[in-house]
Amino acid sequence: MTETREQVVARVTAAMEGGADDPFVIRNAVKADARGVLPGAWVSVADGVIDAMGAGDADLETRVAHLGGPDRVTVIDAGGMLVTPGYVDIHAHGAWERSFDDGPDGIATARAWHLLHGTTRQVLSLITNPLDVMEENLRHVKAATHARPDVLGSHLEGPFLALSRKGAHDPNCLCDPTPERVERLLKAADGTLRQITLAPEREHGMEAVRRFAAAGVVPAVGHCDADYGVAKRAFDAGAGLMTHMFNAMNGLHHRDPGPIPAAAEDPRVVIELINDGFHVANPALRLGLKFAPHRIAFVTDAMAATGCPDGAYKLGALDVNVVDGHARLVSNGAIAGSTLILEVAVRRAVHELGMGLADAIEAATLTPARAFGFDRPNPVTGAPLGLVAPGYAADLLVTDPGTLGVRHVWCAGRRVS
Template sequence: MRLIDIHSHGGGGHAFGESVEGTLAALKAHQATGTSQMVASLVTEPLDAMVERVAVVREAMAQDPDLLGIHLEGPFLAPSRKGAHPPHALIEPTPDAVSRLLDAAEGTIRQITMAPELPGALAAIERFASEDVVVAVGHTECTAAQAKAAFDAGARLITHAYNAMPPISGRAPGPLGAALADERVFIEVIADGFHVAPESIALLFAAAPGRVVLMTDAMAAAASSEGTYMLGELEVTVADGKALLTGTDTLAGSTLVLSHALEVCEQMGLPREAVVEAATVTPLRALEACGWSAPA
């Protein structure tokens, strides 16, 4: 069983992008818990810093093919839904900013999280999708209509469903409601017992069979000890398995590993076959939604 985590920021005491050695160590820490392959997620920082971290992960990828690519969680996020991302580094997806990231990555970006209501976002989504990058709608205030416009422009994923987005309601289904109704779109969820209630996770599996992606959103404390860490520019305190921005109640990633996410879902009573699919086959299908092919 090849578990594939397409959204993780680090583990084993290391953050992806901190250094080549640290990036490889984070991968190995997750592999020791049962994960086979990973996409290295980078949090929002000033564009120059993100470009530098992209170069680090590219070099690590050249040394270990189990790093499948890069996920940029930002910098094109809604300030009101920033979560654990520094507000001063959030920017609009201008053509120049998009080009800088694509040029720096040289084909290694697998997905990017973006708020589709930002000025220029739909054009940016089309550009990323044309470069085989899966755009994930997330950290957003968008309406269902705006999310649908993003899906029509080429977005094919929802970043950590329920978190950092408007909730589903009767007259305002929001981005998650739009994704549930659109069979083109895959849906990430963090099954760690903190981010999403069991009933809400079960709803995703029932409403979007074959489209749910289990991922971890793990930060450096995963497969490591509790204490104080840095997530990009921000300090995170990890205690009792929960990662919070220091001095706040804002979740800052997780300490989850993918094998434990499977256990959480099975303990909820979800069918094992569906749960395994969400951590093996479906993540690759999500990454391949815009034309990229996984190495044989």
């Protein structure tokens, strides 16, 4: 019997709020992550962490015996399919008709869709709204962050954006990052704000970059009119990300280079890229991937229409129309997020952009994790994210080697599908 959406959401939520599964082993797999590809691999998991990995049946039998024997350990045959790390999306707004701004039910519903398609961890992006609404939304994400391992915290896309580069953000809610506004947002998030996109050229912009960075938040340069010099100063002041490169910012010009070269030449900066062929055309995507090898993080910017038919939707308070899977504001035709998922972004990278499998997986796993220090042991996730290796979190996907479609998902050792 096919599950209803409500049943799926309830099942996934229960898995995320429960404990890790009993020990298990995935065998007969092709391990693929940022370190490369290993045929004939097996992966052993205990207490939500990868405790061993290897190749060959003799070593596998030894490992199963160590964990308590075949009567206690579940052995899963991958049938020669890929085993990869779970995907990490650091910029997405929702799915399945719900936004992360919609409170606990919206978070649970949208996360279920992304999780079933391989995004085991997500930083929840919140759209520009009146400041008191943004504070309340931050508190909802804080609660989810403490309740379930797949929610990594929040990303504020606004309200400190350039009016001229507002994209699909409500112009009536944009404002300068005064110290009082900055402190209100930090207080509401209470240590769970991971990223904030802002225009550093706004009044108080550089001061805000320094304050957020000092509070452990990663400022992101984006939705801005910053020139090369301003962007470079923002990165020197503590900004560590560029929000969806090419979109909502000055383009490249040979005499007025803008913010993109400032990010590309700075080894401290991770650069987001929406790999859907619509936000950025394939020739520009291929060029962008060469700007900063191992520092490109695939993001989706997915909004509520993700996983849904074309039609009318909302992004914050603004009306959106989705045609052929592409979201635009009804008011002015501006692009209003996407309906992309990372499963598709990885597939596009390999099949359409000519990217190597290990590099494509890295852009959806290790690189976004590294933007927040989640590639190392840390207080938020405990075990590091982004690799299929001993000591890393048991965020694992079994995927089809031909289509790169996700078949099975585990997050922190909890089986989801």
